[in-house]
Amino acid sequence: MMSLTSAGADCLTNHVFLSVLFFFCLAAPSPVSSVKKGKITKNSISLSWQEPDRPNGIILEYEIKYFEKDQETSYTIIKSKETTITADGLKPGSAYVFQIRARTAAGYGGFSRRFEFETSPVSVAASSDQSQIPIIVVSVTVGVILLAVVIGFLLSGRRCGYSKAKQDPEEEKMHFHNGHIKLPGVRTYIDPHTYEDPNQAVHEFAKEIEASCITIERVIGAGEFGEVCSGRLKLQGKREFPVAIKTLKVGYTEKQRRDFLGEASIMGQFDHPNIIHLEGVVTKSKPVMIVTEYMENGSLDTFLKKNDGQFTVIQLVGMLRGIASGMKYLSDMGYVHRDLAARNILINSNLVCKVSDFGLSRVLEDDPEAAYTTRGGKIPIRWTAPEAIAFRKFTSASDVWSYGIVMWEVMSYGERPYWEMTNQDVIKAVEEGYRLPSPMDCPAALYQLMLDCWQKDRNSRPKFDEIVSMLDKLIRNPSSLKTLVNASSRVSNLLVEHSPLGSSAYRSVGEWLEAIKMGRYTEIFMENGYSSMDAVAQVTLEDLRRLGVTLVGHQKKIMNSLQEMKVQLVNGMVPL
Structure with missing residues (x-):
């Protein structure tokens, strides 16, 4: 047994410290515990409060919800960056209920308990004074x-x-x-396609930016309508800051311009820490541009593939919590995303995930992940709920199904859902009740949540607020994530116990290992008796460690390849 060196111990201590620090940074702020009344008149109430006991990060703003007592269905929301507000326009001599919650980069905390205050009654002294x-x-x-x-x-x-x-x-x-x-009730999404003039929608929901304020630095990708660049934005009276810039290619048609700016008309209606933030648009000069906040780590699926096995479970759950919080916000506004997938989630340098890609025309027409349906058009099959595929029934419940697939992508570090199965095979298998197997080393609580999201009856799926609440509980109780899905239950019990893997595409162990770029282990496998695909089928994670496969990424690659070959024997799925 090797002793742990001092440097190694320090490294381990630092890793644990950083993991714990990250955990606290991810948690939403605790509720505001006390609220004090200030000046009260017949038409207004002033309040002040203290920062939450556990802010768990920098407080970005507070949301104050209030309503007249016993009229909770008609309420007003005020947002404030300070710990004081004045609610005016109130009825004299009436009781009002107030609740406050704080927001950090991790999202909103829970609302405080209800605080009740009463406005002053109308003064009758003046009416008795005849001189008045x-x-x-x-x-x-x-x-x-x-x-x-x-x-x-x-x-x-x-x-x-x-x-x-x-x-x-x-x-x-x-x-x-x-x-x-003050906004009475909940903000609701307005479909820009309902505007007779699409330009009116753009200018109503997106701020016009002068092209001279933007500096394009380099191309970082290609979008449907043109290039995607990184650059800097310098607005009057503000410091220069990094942005992402989508440009509309030269020679566009009016329809392409309308579709391109349609995404800005949608994005501009959202204001949430887990939704990509729109800075503005350039429409009065060329090229036409959409300017958003810059997300240093790019798309979530690519980021996870590059960092396979590098994060703690708590960190992964924190990412999932952020995505769920953003989707809850969209659902509350009445917006259905339709294309929720890890490729459409962006992640910044603080590992905060933000929902992006609101260009629905691309989803229905030009998505390389999509397949034709019987009703024409295209939709992203691997991420889409059965009722949306069959009947074009897109709802928040179908977004929940997609969220379950995103959970699977995150916990498998960006693996492709359903591997190399064809879209038609995926549709058939899902309809027959099969579901993706648990990713390796996945906590049982998370896999159960995935299965809940994949309920065939959309009314049986959890709502996004329930998902956020469930993930919050898991984050606050890390021990609940220690129970992993049993390795033997990851493969369908429909598998025949002694089904040979020799009938797969690989004729030998060496050929299989070479195919998954793990050929360096061929000799070790052969020397330890794993000379046939039938023998390899029995390999466990503990066996790999015993053979000297110590790198987490290599372990995952080998085990996932074996898993894929096994599930292909039953059309690739695990039944509910």
Whole structure:
């Protein structure tokens, strides 16, 4: 037994410390525990509060929800970066209920308990003072005149086809971002395709940026409509910061321009730490551009493949929690993504995952991962729920199915769902009740959540708020992630116990290992009696360690290859 060196011990200690630190950074802030009332008038209530006991990161903003007592269905939300707010426009002598929650990069924490405060009653002293009557009469007269002027103004505005929202939508939006605008009820998504003029939708939901404010530095990829670049954005009064820039290629058609900017019209409606943030658009000069925040680590699937086996389970669950939080926000707004997949999740240098890719035309027409359906058009088969494939029934429940596939991708470090099965085979197998097997070393609680997301009856699948809550519980209780899926249960019990693997595409152990780029272990396998594919079929993770296959990435590659060959014997799936 080798002794642990001092340097090794320090390294292990640092690793544990960083893992624990990362765990606390990922957790959402605890609820606000106390709220104090400030100045109260007949129409307003001022409040202040302290930062949560466990902020678990930097507080980005607070969300204050309030409603008149016993009228919870009609509520108002205010957002504030400070720990004080004033709610005005209230009814005199009425009780109001307030709840507050904090947001960090990990998302929103839970709402505080309910705090009840009452506005001041209307003063009756003035009405008893006869000397005030002339003043009241004059006030009422002036009020009537002003009301008539306002009504006339509004009517003339309607005849001209204008409204305040149409004239200056950005003013309202900026006020909302700065925490000044109160929004009654929940914000809802507005489909930009319902606008007669698509340009109106773009300018209502996206800020116009001067091309001179943007510096393009290098090309980092290719999009459906043109190049994707990284660069810098310098807005007046702000420091320069990195951005991603999608450009529209030269020679575009009007439809391509409309579809390209349609993504900005969608993205501009969202404001959440786990949704990619739109900085603005360039439409008044060429090239036409969409400018978003820059995500240093790129797409999640590619990032995971490059870092196979490098993260703790808590870190992976933290990534999944972020994605679920973003999807909960979209679901609450009434938006259905339709193409939720690891390739459409972006990840930054802090390992914060953000949902992206809101260009639905690409999903339905040009996606290389898609297949033709019987109704024409294309959809990403491997990530799509059965009812969406068969009947084009896209809902938040079908997004939940896709989320289950994303969970599988994350826990398998970016493996391709259903491996090399054809799309038609995937459709057939899923309809027959088969499901993807558990990734290697996957906690049983996570795999069960995947299976819940893959329920055939969409009404039986969990909602995104339930998924977020469940992942929060797992993060707060890491011991619940220690129970792994039993290795023997990863393969369908429909497999014949002694089914030979020799009938697979590989004629020898050496040929198989070479095919998966693990040929360096051929001699070791042969020397230890694994000279046939039948013998290899019985290999366990412990056997690999005994043979000297110590690299986690190599272990995963070998075990997953064996798993793939086994499940192919039953059309590639594990039954529910």
